[in-house]
Amino acid sequence: MSRKVVRSSKFRHVFGQALKADQCYDDIRISQMTWDSNFCSVNPKFVAMIVDASGGGAFMVLPMSKTGRIDMSYPTVCGHTGPVLDIEFCPHNDNIIASGSEDCSVMIWEIPDGGLTSSLTEPVVKLEGHSKRVGILSWHPTAHNVLLSAGCDNVLILWNVARGEAVVRMDTVHPDLIYSACWNRDGSQILTSCKDKTMRVLDPRKGTVLIEKEKPHDGSRPTRAVFVSDGKILSTGFSRMSERQVALWDPNNLAEPLTLQELDTSSGVLLPFFDPDTGIVYLCGKGDSSIRYFEVTDEAPYVHYLSMYGSKESQKGMGYMPKRGLDVHKCEIARFYKLHERKCEPIVMTVPRKSDLFQDDLYPDTVGPEPSVEADEWFKGKDGQPVLISLKDGFVAPTKAKEFKVHKSLLKTSTASAGSPQDNGGEVQSLRKEVKDLNAAVEELTKRVKELESKQ
Numbered sequence: 001m002s003r004k005v006v007r008s009s010k011f012r013h014v015f016g017q018a019l020k021a022d023q024c025y026d027d028i029r030i031s032q033m034t035w036d037s038n039f040c041s042v043n044p045k046f047v048a049m050i051v052d053a054s055g056g057g058a059f060m061v062l063p064m065s066k067t068g069r070i071d072m073s074y075p076t077v078c079g080h081t082g083p084v085l086d087i088e089f090c091p092h093n094d095n096i097i098a099s100g101s102e103d104c105s106v107m108i109w110e111i112p113d114g115g116l117t118s119s120l121t122e123p124v125v126k127l128e129g130h131s132k133r134v135g136i137l138s139w140h141p142t143a144h145n146v147l148l149s150a151g152c153d154n155v156l157i158l159w160n161v162a163r164g165e166a167v168v169r170m171d172t173v174h175p176d177l178i179y180s181a182c183w184n185r186d187g188s189q190i191l192t193s194c195k196d197k198t199m200r201v202l203d204p205r206k207g208t209v210l211i212e213k214e215k216p217h218d219g220s221r222p223t224r225a226v227f228v229s230d231g232k233i234l235s236t237g238f239s240r241m242s243e244r245q246v247a248l249w250d251p252n253n254l255a256e257p258l259t260l261q262e263l264d265t266s267s268g269v270l271l272p273f274f275d276p277d278t279g280i281v282y283l284c285g286k287g288d289s290s291i292r293y294f295e296v297t298d299e300a301p302y303v304h305y306l307s308m309y310g311s312k313e314s315q316k317g318m319g320y321m322p323k324r325g326l327d328v329h330k331c332e333i334a335r336f337y338k339l340h341e342r343k344c345e346p347i348v349m350t351v352p353r354k355s356d357l358f359q360d361d362l363y364p365d366t367v368g369p370e371p372s373v374e375a376d377e378w379f380k381g382k383d384g385q386p387v388l389i390s391l392k393d394g395f396v397a398p399t400k401a402k403e404f405k406v407h408k409s410l411l412k413t414s415t416a417s418a419g420s421p422q423d424n425g426g427e428v429q430s431l432r433k434e435v436k437d438l439n440a441a442v443e444e445l446t447k448r449v450k451e452l453e454s455k456q
Contacts, residue, residue, distance in 0.1 A: 007304060010361060011280060011295055011351060014333065016309025018347050025062055025344040026069045030316050035135055036179070036222060036269045036286055037086040039317025040344065042337050044325035044395065045094040046111060049317065049337075049344055050084045051076060057084035057101050063115040075116040077109055079123050085135040091322070092144055092371045096124075098161075100134030106149050108161055129157050129166040136178060140187045142386050143378035144371035148190065148204075150178040156192070158204060160375045167379050170207040173200065184227040185276060188383045191233060193223040199235060201251060205379065213254040217245055226272045228296050229279055232258070234303070236270035236283060244270055246283065246294070248302050259301045263292070273320045277366050278333055280306070282349075284318045291318075291336065291347070309347065313340050323366040324395035333362060363391045 031039060031050040040049045048061040058078035062070065082102030090096035095111050107123035130151035140146035145161040154176060158168040176195035183190055189210065190202040197220070200212045217223050217237025225235040233249040243265050247257040263270075268285035274296075275281075281303070283292045290310040294303045319337035326332040334349035351362055365388035372384030389395065 009295055009304070009306075011278060011306055011333075013352050014280070014293065014306055014349055015352070016291060016336075016347050016349050018311060018338075018345055023067050023346060025067055027072070027342060028060060028070050028344060030339045030341060030344075031083065033083050033085065035085045036271075037135060037317075038271060038319060039087075040319030040337050040339050041087045041089045041097065042319040042321050042325070043089045043094045044322070045113070046089070046097075046115070047319060047337055047344060048087050048089065048097055049319070049339055050087060053078060053083070056081050057099075057103070059084050059087050059099060061097065061111050061116060066115065075119040077111075077116070077120045079107055079109075079121045080105070082133070085133060086137045088137045088139055090139050091141060091367075092139075092369055094369070098137050098139065098147055100137045100149055100151075102133040104128070104130045104133060104151070106130075106134055106137065106147070106159070108147075125161055125164050127157075127159050127161070127164060127166070129159075129169070130155060136181050138182055140378070141183050141185065141367070142187045142372045142384040143375055144373070145375045146187070146378055148181060148183070150181045150192075152177060154178060156181060156190075156202075158379075160379065162375060168205060168207055170202070173202065173207065173209060179222045180224045180226075182226050184231065186383055186385050187378070189227075191225050191227055193225045193235065193237075195222075197223075199223070199225050199233070199249075201233075205381065211251055211254065213249065216247060216249065216257070219243075219245075221267070222269045224270060224272055226274050226281075228274050228281065229276055230298075232296070234272055234274065234281055234296065236272055241265075242267070244285070246270070246272075246303060248296065259303050261301075261303060261305075271318060273318075273334075273336075275323070275334060277323060277364050278362070280333070282320075282334065282336070284315060284336070286316070287314050289314045293349070309349070311338075315339060316341060319344075323363075324368065324389065324391065326391075328358060328363055328391050328394055329356060331359060331362060358392050360392075365390050368395075 029052040046061050050059045057080040058076040060076050080101035080103050084099050084101050086100045097109050100106050106127040108125040110124050132152035134151045136150035138148045147159045150156045154174045156170040157166045160167050174194045179193045181192045190204050192200050197215050199216045201210045216235045218240040219238025221238040223237035228234045235247050244263045247260040268287035270283045270285050273282045279296050281294050290308050292308045293306045315338045317339035321335040331351045331353045336347040338345045367386045368389035370387040372387050
């Protein structure tokens, strides 16, 4: 009788645990919008979540330590005129967050250390170039101030945020709605999934398609795709019978998936979060009450099911903490921020270990907050590898907050659109006209004063 040998892995016993009620963020009215984005973004300083707002759109940014019940009057970031659909913190500056909205604009905000004391209505930069709502945002992983945005106009734009310019505009690549867009580890490629049932790998600077795969999943419901280790691609989607699937692809041979597994028959879109340090991918379904996690390896069947964290309440969104925000002494390998209808609940993923010492096998050097290349250099063709840091003594944030520099000379109002040179020309014209009109008015008034004086 042969005994089945269990695959050995240090992550076999990873378990998820929700933090106690006093460590949650309570009484927050999470947005009711039916949009498949995370609705939450976190970093070691702040947790941000999209909230319900009457008239326009808003999101709330809380310092990590501000747990417990949040007052109804707590200030929000509320400069958008339509509902906010996606938010993302800048990986190179913890005080900068981008938001995309139904009002077709992208706004960049600077959050002061310690959080907001009054509501924020004026962004540092406003980026205009989409003609329909903007539902996807993604910061470049290694280049400073480069932001990707994708809208319901099927257009993908790469912005130089500090200059407020749309540098690359891809408007002919996607014939239908873009479901997801993400960067690879060094930001030299973009991976998108689209409603036309095609998954594409793009050259970001040229705006050309490098490889594409039609029908990675047969079903018509939304698919998601992320880059995992060694340039492989992991996709989530639905079968023709509406069963949820997860598949792994080798970009050099997209004819057949390396593996394709069916999970269940739920209807929520699976949001994948990949951790390159451990090789674990976490799948969180919108509307599910569980998080499944798998280990991605080089041996068949490549995607190995580890376990599932389950709870009673369904999730409306999910935030994922960067590695540098975790507690290494408790062997935390991931932390999620689960959005309920009225609260945000942190969930910690831990590897059980007896020792309190630093576990180097769980924490290889990880991506730090320093960019390796500036926006202008990157757009000219220079790639930069991620700048890694050790977590041995825990991540210590720099005491001095980084300054966010905007080249104000380019645009007086920091507002940008895809055709900014023409706009500047138009602005100069209108100013000249205004000066001319004022001169005429002054002349008219001087004339009248003289007339009145002569009558006396």
